[in-house]
Amino acid sequence: MIIDCHGHYTTAPKALEHWRQRQIASLSDPASAPSAADLRISDDELRESIENNQLKKMRERGLDLTIFSPRASFMAHHVGDFGTSAAWAAICNELCHRVATLFPDHFAGAAMLPQSPGVDPRTCLPEIERCVRDYGFVAINLNPDPSGGFWREPPLSDRHWYPLYEKMVELDIPAMIHVSTSCNACFHTSGAHYLNADTTAFMQCLTGDLFQDFPTLRFVIPHGGGAVPYHWGRFRGLAQELKKPPLDHLLKNIYFDTCVYHQPGIDLLTKVIPVDNVLFASEMFGAVRGIDPETGHSFDDTRRYVDATASLSENDRRKIYEGNVRRVYPRLDTQLRARGL
């Protein structure tokens, strides 16, 4: 089977966006804040938003299952305070849960966290518990920069984040390190901030000693690892310069997805990064939805690139498409096994 480890609910019914607009408008007038019950989206609406979009493309591309989380750019953790994020995350996660319930063969949930700038990450633990234990979610998305492009939290290797890591280890779930929209005019959200965050997160792990404290912690760095595989020599050299262990060391805990939207990028990724650390993903529908005029196919149809990578064996491809994801997301593996898959 083929599992896409990186999909967001970017096609949710408009009612969700309207609810959020009401919530934001209420920040200056708390009495007008919408309640969770004010959001009414029927199962039919959910079905339609998925069947005509993600599921249609998944069928066309031969993808079986997507690990599905709320829209990344809409997380916008910088908006309001913890209460704002808590209400918004609960609603977004519940919708993903309903999608996974409506299409159990095709979607498994990953949780957005109710992060808020400067707020102790410990406040996210109840939402993680709820999503994993009640909803059966298999992972979380962790935003290393809830400020939205101003980078005011400590690095991921700082003890600030440890309560989250303890919970991840306890529940045996990985985190995809994924920022949200950029409010800094210097950084285009999906053309700069996302990629910069990927590179930044990797380097934070390289300079810190996080995985000594959490040997089983697992991070998925999306968008093909930002600049990291392209500069693998630079990072190997920096690790050496900084008297750190060789990078193979980090590969016990760090995985890269295949959201790289052209063949030469996937060729490089799969050449440089050991095959056990590459997880299939497309982030469909994400930042890049068009057709590549050079190929006539969607930029984000990453299966085509993986299929066309000559250096990969069939066994390598099975790892990238399925085996690695089941290993990194053991709760998904358990669910699949329970269904005889």
Place this chain on the structure above:
Amino acid sequence: MIIDCHGHYTTAPKALEHWRQRQIASLSDPASAPSAADLRISDDELRESIENNQLKKMRERGLDLTIFSPRASFMAHHVGDFGTSAAWAAICNELCHRVATLFPDHFAGAAMLPQSPGVDPRTCLPEIERCVRDYGFVAINLNPDPSGGFWREPPLSDRHWYPLYEKMVELDIPAMIHVSTSCNACFHTSGAHYLNADTTAFMQCLTGDLFQDFPTLRFVIPHGGGAVPYHWGRFRGLAQELKKPPLDHLLKNIYFDTCVYHQPGIDLLTKVIPVDNVLFASEMFGAVRGIDPETGHSFDDTRRYVDATASLSENDRRKIYEGNVRRVYPRLDTQLRARGL
């Protein structure tokens, strides 16, 4: 001949660092500020710092000439105010000028600017004039983030920067877009901030209309363009999504250097980016000075990778090693022609 377009004076005599330390210490006690005349470095000291370092390696690697600018991480434009940066830039540029004068066959100067956060870039014009007209410098380094990792200036496409671009066009010099040290604990200077800045600068150019206003302006994006070539499909798709012209359009004004420290990275760079837009560079001695245990050679010996790239013809290599640099840095070309080269 082989021209390295990206070298910094990272091996300057210690007296320079001591002068800077005195300058920084004097920020709280202006009366104790050192004067330019307090820095005394003899020609012999300069010769020794170059002959045993950069020039030795250039000879070993068969490189003829380096475009040479002050140490990037030491620019530290966030320190003090404009006066601080003006005194520091003047001293650093003068040292590069002296090196270029002592070794005219091997070094040509590129200027550090006296940038300061929040200060009008127009204040940099006299130093540019001086370096180009009096010293014969052939380029400048432009820091898009003088705050040192907090990104508080407007994007490069903003009119804020236009006075610099007018001067660059008038003098027919390119700018390498190069940040300095990161004061933001999230960003490792050479492992995250440098690469992020490269990606950020490219995306700022993609979303802006800068090159419509300055059709002859030329930017060199160092470190192989950050994440850009690896994600070339993403950027092509984003340009399409944003209703911008195809990326080829940007390639009339943007060039990438070859500071990518492993063979697969150089293979990708030269495959994805048209050969006319790739400029040879090593940033020796820069962030990564060690020996790659996988090859037995220096990580930053980028000539080996370019020589070993099978897809490049001899003519392609001549462009990367010499022709493109002479085209992008016409003042260097004029100087070389005057010497019959």
